[in-house]
Amino acid sequence: MISKIDHIAIAVQNLEGALETFCKVLGCDPASIRVEEVASEHVRVAFIPVGETKIELLEPMSPESAIAKYLAKNGEGMHHIALQTDSLSEETARLLGEGIKPLGEPKEGAGGKKIVFLHPKETNRVLLEFAEKGH
Ligand code: ZN
Numbered sequence: 001m002i003s004k005i006d007h008i009a010i011a012v013q014n015l016e017g018a019l020e021t022f023c024k025v026l027g028c029d030p031a032s033i034r035v036e037e038v039a040s041e042h043v044r045v046a047f048i049p050v051g052e053t054k055i056e057l058l059e060p061m062s063p064e065s066a067i068a069k070y071l072a073k074n075g076e077g078m079h080h081i082a083l084q085t086d087s088l089s090e091e092t093a094r095l096l097g098e099g100i101k102p103l104g105e106p107k108e109g110a111g112g113k114k115i116v117f118l119h120p121k122e123t124n125r126v127l128l129e130f131a132e133k134g135h
Helices: 015-026 066-074 087-099
Strands: 001-009 035-038 042-050 053-060 077-085 104-110 114-118 129-131
Touching: 001 066, 001 129, 015 035, 015 042, 015 053, 053 066, 066 077, 077 087, 087 104, 087 114, 087 129
Parallel strands: 001 053, 077 129
Antiparallel strands: 001 077, 035 042, 042 053, 104 114, 114 129
16 A cells, blocks of 8 residues: 655755755755665665655766766756555555556665666656655
C-alpha cells in the first residue's frame, strides 16, 4: 500500500548552495541537515524534512551519474516524486499486473532504503520512485 509522498527530489549543481537556499525558504539550519553519498548512483543527497515529507536535493558526483546527464539535458529542477510503500515487492507485482513495468530491479537508495523507479513514459513524463518504508 502507498502511504504517502516520501519525498520530492530536485536536481542541483551545487548541494551546499542549494541546501542554504532551501533552508532559507523553509526556515531550517543547513548544519542540521545530513549530507550523504550514494556511491552506487554517483550522487550526494540531502533530505530536508517538511512536515510528513521531505525535499531531496541531488548533486552529481561524476559525469557518469544519471543526475549529471539529467542536468546537462534539462538544467536544475524537479527530478522525481517518491512514494512510500510498505512492501516494494507487493507494489511492483501490483504494477506489473497493471501493465506498468518498473525500471530495472529494486536497489539500495539513500538511507539504505529499497527503491525502484518507473520510467517517466509510463506516468505522463513524471519520474516516480517507490521507496520501501524503513523498519
Ligand atoms: Zn529519491
